Amino acid sequence: MRKALGVVDVVFAPSPLPEAARRAQALGFAHIDVPCDWQGDLALPVGDRMAHPSPRPHCSCPAPPEAEGMWERAVRAYRRTPGVRMEPWPGSIVGSVTAVKAMLDEVPGLRLLVDTGHVANWGEDPAELLPWADHVQLRQAARGVPQALEGDVDFAALFRRLDAMDYGGLLSVEYFDLPDMGWGLDDPVAHATALAEQLRPLLGACA
Template sequence: MRWPLGVTATVYGDLPIRRAAELARDDGFEHIDALYDAPEGLALPVWDRFSMRPQAGCTAGPAPERARSWEKTVEDFQRVPGARMEPWPGSVVGDNDAVRAMLEAVPGLRLTLDVGHVTAWGGDPIELLAFADHVQLRQARVGAIQSRSGSVDFAGILDTLASLDYAGRLSVEYFDLPERGWGFDDPRGAALETAREIRALFA
């Protein structure tokens, strides 16, 4: 089974979104994920939009553990039906059990599932795919949210999505964010490698 394969704007660093979309198109991707205020009329359609706080139709991350409590995070997402959550290590939703608890606390909540984040905290992303409306792909390993050689089982992920009749899209994501402790050499090169691997599995 095949799904549209896109890329996040973070792969192209600090380039303006219009230029990032042009490069993503030239790299063979089918859509781009960007910030919530990205304009229309780009070289590729914007599929997922990221917002710092929950907004309907957008993805937002839960707050860092030190910044906002579990209860406040539940309230944030309860107030905005239709917002997706992207759990990440170091947030109040930073392991598989916490993800399930949040989904129970906020009926109807769906995920943007970043398999690199789940792998880094020691979880199995396959266990959470049933709750995802959008899936972001990259290699990672326990303790490292991105890696050129990791333990993410792309074939297993795609097989599980097929068994779930997944109707969403896939995006490749890497980023160089040293100010957040997430420095990474050549995100674009890594994204292209991962895209080739995913497309080969589609065949």
């Protein structure tokens, strides 16, 4: 399993991306995830590229919100977008493990960005989705609690599962202050740094 721990640029918002990368490097992160259209040099390697709201080839993209007809539109979009990684979240068309698996059945070859916080927030175990993951975003959360430092995600068990799978994808810490989505947080950088300090020894314990 890859043991390098990266971070998502939104942790450092509203800092410009070059500044965010420098701050992430100073905190010991190995890569930074960026918007899909970013071009330019950064202090850290780019991990993943994030597309929103529409899927882009070989990028990760949040699943669309629940709305009439949205499932069918998403299926068509995913089928015509090579290499896209779908990110499930609460309130999206794939806000449960059952719904995610149904979408995977509809779109052969579709891969996932699994956000541990989103899955824990809707009340299930993110480990159930790891077999389809090419990127795992790491955040502690609990049912009804989108971000925390103590919660329901068993990171030791999650890393053991990834290690047993010989997982070769990305690992990125993500916290965010997005009050318009109901996900406000006073200090995402402090939360991301604290979680990274908890996770690094667990990663080191994997074979």
